[in-house]
């Protein structure tokens with residue numbers, strides 16, 4: 001059984017989708033937030049899941065906070081750490097510590113629109129397609145190897161809010177899909193690309 005630790009900062013709808021997916025071979029060991037008042041934390045506790053909060057305001061530096069967060073996460077012996085709306089930039093030390101077992105969901109089709117306000121920026125850029133990306137986390141913000149993406153159309157009368165709602169529905173599908181692929185051991189990273197094991201075998205056969 002693979003232990004999953006989920007980090008959130010607020011609503012936690014992606015975390016809920018992941019919990020409700022009940023992926024075979026995976027168990028949610030804990031849900032952790034940097035905000036004690038995160039709505040998702042109350043939901044997780046009501047499901048009987050282990051929850052914890054660790055406020056970044058209690059630490060003098062990003063490095064100190066991330067070290068404490070790592071220590072907390074590691075008490076749950078995670079095989080996979082999932083950033084599901086965890087709105088913090090992570091230190092290189094944190095990213096290195098969980099290299100290959102740390103994934104993030106981002107509300108854009110990366111590499112377009114890293115960072116914040118992704119939907120407004122997609123509208124202003126005139127995109128006709130938008131979406132979301134689940135990727136392995138590396139020290140460079142929103143730049144790690146992509147596991148899965150989901151796309152939606154941009155409609156003529158979209159606002160950032162209506163587009164966000166359409167993308168979020170797809171986020172709830174692709175995040176459990178990416179975690180299921182990880183848990184089944186079928187993902188392999190080479191360079192900045194992620195392969196399914198079947199593809200890896202095929203690629204090798206062609207050499």
Ligand code: GAR
Nearest residue numbers: 010011012013014084085105106107
């Ligand atoms: C989601 O849209 C997620 O993609 C985004 O925050 C939202 C969290 O919603 N994450 C980021 O922007 C990370 N840079 P949720 O709390 O309901 O899952």
